[in-house]
Amino acid sequence: MLRPLQLRVRFRAFVSAACCAVLGAGLLAGAGSAAAAGPAQRAGSTPQAGSTPQAASTPKAAGSTVVGYFTEWGTYDRKYLVKNIRTSGSAAKLTHINYAFGNVTGGKCAMGDSYAATERTYTAAESVDGVADTWDQPLRGTFNQLRELKKLHPNLKVLWSFGGWTWSGGFTEAARNPAAFAQSCYDLVENSKWADVFDGIDIDWEYPNACGLTCDTSGRAAYRNLMSAVRAKFGGSALVTSAIPADATSGGKIDAADYAGAAQYVNWYNPMTYDFFGAWDATGPTAPHSPLNSYSGIPKAGYHTSATIAKLKGLGIPASKLLLGIGFYGRGWTGVTQAAPGGSATGPAAGTYEQGIEDYKVLKTKCPATGTVGGTAYAKCGNNWWSYDTPSTIAGKMTYKNQQGLGGTFFWELSGDTPNGELIKAIN
Secondary structure, three states: OOOHHHHHOOOOOOOOHHHHHHHOHHHOEOOEOOOEOEOOOOOOOOOOOOOOOOOOOOOOOOOOEEEEEEEHHHHOOOOOOHHHHHHOOHHHHOOEEEEEEEEEEOOEEEOOOHHHHHHOOOOOOOOOOOOOOOOOOOOOHHHHHHHHHHHHOOOOEEEEEEEHHHHHHHHHHHOOOHHHHHHHHHHHHOOOOOOOOOOEEEEEOOOOOOEOOOEOOOOOOHHHHHHHHHHHHHOOOOEEEEEEOOOOOOOOHHHHOOHHHHHHHOOEEEEOOOOOOOOOOOOOOOOOOOOOOOOOOOOOOOOOHHHHHHHHHHOOOOHHHEEEEEEOEEEEEEOOOOOOOOOOOOEEOOOOOEOOEEEHHHHHHHOOOOEEEOOEEEEEEOOEEEEEOOHHHHHHHHHHHHHHOOOEEEEEOHHHOOOOOHHHHHHO
């Protein structure tokens, strides 16, 4: 089991420039990571024998689902607690929280950081309900804080998300015995100590039959078979969702797995429509990491949100089962002289927790947006160049979401927003 200090690492952190040279930038793009944590997975298909096809519809009307990721490690350096979801006003705007991440190891679901999840003692000032934890209460940690939050917001649902950029390597073994994997996930999520906290499970496999931090060669049917087993075990009433890649290019990550065939088993998909571009390409060209549309000079054709959505809908996945992905952070380069997109760079810009990435709440004052391109914002300050979404560009993306009839919106991740929830208000 990982110790608390080990969890201070940002689990969705992207590979270094050296690693990128091996894996290639396409491994990271929305093409990329479920958010790289840090900021960060059809019609006509025949169900597998013995499986339980997904019958339950999205619990809210199409377009109204709002899912925010909450990171397990945020309790450490970030000091972003469940209480902050309430004080920022975000809890009233959310319909669902994805708790990130559970581990996938030995072909099974496992705890990520048990200290953060179930053991950390919260003071009265830190606690959602203003009451300090006691040493002998049955459940402490973030799980108990989520329980307290749900008491104040009884319509709020919580899903436990498994995998992510760092822990997706375990899915390869899980795919060899999907039923055993599903059973292990069910036993963990439905543990009697915290079963009331969770309303379902989110699978964040980066990436089936493709490469992320590691490469999977399970075959195109592996993802569909795994999701079928998860749905069969959790039943029709539980929420089963999944983060999926956004690489819409021919032969890209969407083509690598049968996302259309697996759509019958999920309540919705979270296509990771961010991290299309970033400073893993150390010398540029600079480009917005989450463009809504193509634009003149975009470094790679098809690397934008509208291409992703068109590709997935074209496969027969219902629009109501697709959420629009937004990053509550920016990606940036340094050594840039050109203000407009497309300039050269010398490497990633400095960030609070890792190079090349910074929270919106920091960038809005540190490097205010100076222009827009492809439906998102960019800024140049000094020799640094950043791209990120603002309340204004999110409003434009919400117009697109409504025009496309999408099921809602999801974002990575809650701590990137301002203390008063500027970005989630724009979603609503």
